[in-house]
Amino acid sequence: MNKRARTALTAGIIAAAWGLTALAARADETCLSPYTAALIKGQEAYLHVWTLGEKGLGDESDKLVTIGADPKSASYGKVISSVSVGGRGEAHHMGFTDDRKYLWAGRLDDSKIFVFDVGIGPAHPKLINTITDLPEKTGYIGPHTFYAIPGRMVIGTLSNNKTRDGVTGLAVYSNKGEFLSAHPIPAENGGDGYGYDIAINPKKNVFLTSSFTGWNNYMMDLGKLIQDAEAMKHFGNSMVLWNLKSMQPEKIFSVPGAPLEIRWSLKEGDDWAITASALTSKLWLVSHGANNEWQAKEVGTIGDPAKIPLPVDISISADAKTLWVNTFMDGTTHLFDISDPTKPVQIYEKVTGKQVNMISQSWDGKRVYITSSLLANWDKKGADNEQVLRAYDWDGKDLNLKFEVDFIKEKLGRPHHMKFSGPTEKASLDIPGRAASR
Amino acid sequence: MRERARLLGALCTGFIALAGLVEASLPVAAQTGAGLALPAPGSYRLDHIQRVPFGIVLEGNRFPHTLSRYTAGAITLLTFFYSYCADPNGCPLAWEAFEQARERIIGRPDLRGKVRLVFLSLDPAHDTPDVLKNFARHYEPDAAIVPWHFLTTYSYLFLNPVLRDMGEEISIDQQASSTGGLVVNHLLKVFLIDKQGWVREIYSNQSLDPAAILGDIETLSLEAGKVDHH
Numbered sequence: 001m002n003k004r005a006r007t008a009l010t011a012g013i014i015a016a017a018w019g020l021t022a023l024a025a026r027a028d029e030t031c032l033s034p035y036t037a038a039l040i041k042g043q044e045a046y047l048h049v050w051t052l053g054e055k056g057l058g059d060e061s062d063k064l065v066t067i068g069a070d071p072k073s074a075s076y077g078k079v080i081s082s083v084s085v086g087g088r089g090e091a092h093h094m095g096f097t098d099d100r101k102y103l104w105a106g107r108l109d110d111s112k113i114f115v116f117d118v119g120i121g122p123a124h125p126k127l128i129n130t131i132t133d134l135p136e137k138t139g140y141i142g143p144h145t146f147y148a149i150p151g152r153m154v155i156g157t158l159s160n161n162k163t164r165d166g167v168t169g170l171a172v173y174s175n176k177g178e179f180l181s182a183h184p185i186p187a188e189n190g191g192d193g194y195g196y197d198i199a200i201n202p203k204k205n206v207f208l209t210s211s212f213t214g215w216n217n218y219m220m221d222l223g224k225l226i227q228d229a230e231a232m233k234h235f236g237n238s239m240v241l242w243n244l245k246s247m248q249p250e251k252i253f254s255v256p257g258a259p260l261e262i263r264w265s266l267k268e269g270d271d272w273a274i275t276a277s278a279l280t281s282k283l284w285l286v287s288h289g290a291n292n293e294w295q296a297k298e299v300g301t302i303g304d305p306a307k308i309p310l311p312v313d314i315s316i317s318a319d320a321k322t323l324w325v326n327t328f329m330d331g332t333t334h335l336f337d338i339s340d341p342t343k344p345v346q347i348y349e350k351v352t353g354k355q356v357n358m359i360s361q362s363w364d365g366k367r368v369y370i371t372s373s374l375l376a377n378w379d380k381k382g383a384d385n386e387q388v389l390r391a392y393d394w395d396g397k398d399l400n401l402k403f404e405v406d407f408i409k410e411k412l413g414r415p416h417h418m419k420f421s422g423p424t425e426k427a428s429l430d431i432p433g434r435a436a437s438r
Numbered sequence: 439m440r441e442r443a444r445l446l447g448a449l450c451t452g453f454i455a456l457a458g459l460v461e462a463s464l465p466v467a468a469q470t471g472a473g474l475a476l477p478a479p480g481s482y483r484l485d486h487i488q489r490v491p492f493g494i495v496l497e498g499n500r501f502p503h504t505l506s507r508y509t510a511g512a513i514t515l516l517t518f519f520y521s522y523c524a525d526p527n528g529c530p531l532a533w534e535a536f537e538q539a540r541e542r543i544i545g546r547p548d549l550r551g552k553v554r555l556v557f558l559s560l561d562p563a564h565d566t567p568d569v570l571k572n573f574a575r576h577y578e579p580d581a582a583i584v585p586w587h588f589l590t591t592y593s594y595l596f597l598n599p600v601l602r603d604m605g606e607e608i609s610i611d612q613q614a615s616s617t618g619g620l621v622v623n624h625l626l627k628v629f630l631i632d633k634q635g636w637v638r639e640i641y642s643n644q645s646l647d648p649a650a651i652l653g654d655i656e657t658l659s660l661e662a663g664k665v666d667h668h
Contacts, residue, residue: 034644035642035644035645037625098642099605149640150627150640150641150642151487151627151637152485152487172485174487176488176605178488180486181485201473202644202645203473204473205473205474205475205476205650206474241474244474245482245650245653246482247482248482271473
């Protein structure tokens with residue numbers, strides 16, 4: 001069939017459609033894998049919070065807490081459900097599968113990965129699988145980042161089961177939870193082998209990884225760690241540009257001071273990503289210049305680096321014009337204008353807690369959520385050990401507190417990573433009578 | 439029957455009127471552009487993601503065949519579709535990618551007869567074997583070089599286990615269906631399957647790049663050649 005006929009056939013198929021609207025655009029929330037389906041462009045209905053259990057608090061177990069996020073709902077700002085997974089293993093990050101029906105949640109200490117069904121009833125997630133073979137299959141421990149690709153999950157890890165330092169790699173699992181392959185992060189030719197975040201740009205056949213530290217450090221008391229000069233040498237100082245198709249490293253960038261979360265610009269035509277280095281308190285831009293060479297460049301400063309504010313999570317707006325940055329030590333939420341990503345400018349800041357870590361924004365940027373916990377042994381002590389989720393509205397000038405959930409008062413634990421779910425609106429095709437009616 | 443007639447009528451009358459429009463509005467497949475070049479075929483490894491599950495399918499008539507008849511013994515590019523799908527990021531995009539892959543395979547003597555294309559319907563109630571015959575007929579002249587099979591099932595009872603196993607869950611858009619028709623919400627996934635029936639790559643609308651697909655097909659072909667040689 002020639003091209004004209006083929007085009008005509010395709011046209012005919014479309015003409016045959018019964019005046020139906022297309023499925024909503026399948027894009028990406030601001031910090032999700034670009035392969036993630038069912039973007040929530042409107043009001044999120046639920047907020048899932050992966051929470052570290054705390055000894056002497058409630059059932060003491062790590063748990064997935066789900067909170068109502070729709071102001072029109074009676075459950076707004078309230079804990080709707082809590083699914084305890086048993087034990088405490090340093091609950092940390094989560095990631096949706098590509099179809100957004102399942103949420104994978106990892107623990108950095110015992111390397112267990114919990115898979116929750118959030119597709120059928122997001123208000124009440126169900127634990128359906130626990131994956132325990134990551135160390136055995138790969139030698140890596142500390143599953144951190146869960147990044148969906150079609151039918152699979154790429155897992156960025158933090159450490160290894162031999163030296164427990166930061167030398168580690170990536171693991172690929174099928175959505176069914178079966179191990180597929182392991183990919184070491186380069187430790188030579190300028191690489192340190194350390195890992196942290198993953199961020200894919202499918203249009204450019206590339207992905208980036210960043211680097212944090214190993215089990216020896218992230219499980220150590222922060223006060224003790226800072227005093228340990230030798231331990232402080234063991235933080236990542238690199239980012240790696242990978243060939244997505246071959247899963248092979250292509251270029252290593254020197255990025256001192258533990259570059260953490262990586263966010264690609266979602267603006268059509270942009271080909272740059274931004275990250276923040278935790279120890280040096282800098283913003284770094286990864287882009288390709290006029291010579292078509294990918295490069296990493298320091299482009300900005302967050303707070304006063306001499307005071308080690310410790311930038312942790314960042315969140316980019318859908319239009320790539322602004323970037324939220326949380327600094328843990330001073331409990332401050334910063335907003336940068338990154339409309340020129342080579343020259344970020346801070347345009348707003350507010351103290352949002354005694355310690356703040358993760359930050360997530362809605363697609364329209366009107367709602368911003370923060371949580372308090374960094375790592376169980378790195379959180380502040382005593383009265384400064386505030387453990388909260390705070391929900392704000394952003395009116396373009398100020399963050400206005402809408403609700404707050406005190407995770408200590410609720411006997412839940414330490415809130416860390418957040419993900420959104422929408423309401424369930426779709427019906428299964430298993431409709432009795434449909435087949436019979438035809 | 440009335441719906442079927444409507445479909446076939448539209449197939450005929452819609453050709454010329456919409457051809458130019460569709461050509462212009464089809465999403466452009468992923469390009470490497472200023473990004474990294476695709477690796478040379480055979481220089482990288484594709485994971486064994488999962489086996490294609492057992493299933494019973496229909497082609498041309500209501501005689502049952504096992505799904506493996508269409509997913510083993512040759513390199514297979516398979517996707518789920520429904521014949522009236524209008525989502526420009528869905529079935530038409532897959533259709534375009536399959537067309538481009540098909541044309542490239544026809545131009546490659548070393549791949550002729552080694553690759554098959556498979557569309558499996560998500561709506562067995564509408565897409566009966568008779569309806570799908572009209573699609574298959576267009577590709578019959580080149581079937582010896584690269585066959586394109588349009589499959590369906592008896593009902594959802596037969597289809598759903600296959601969908602669930604392959605991670606292709608579907609749902610109805612309630613608002614659209616209230617207007618009198620159906621939109622079968624599904625995540626576009628194209629499965630590349632090796633001769634042994636293993637899924638080796640899955641493409642989405644973010645990664646449906648004909649050059650990447652052909653490179654992966656060549657990689658599987660080279661891999662199969664090594665196995666056959668040994």
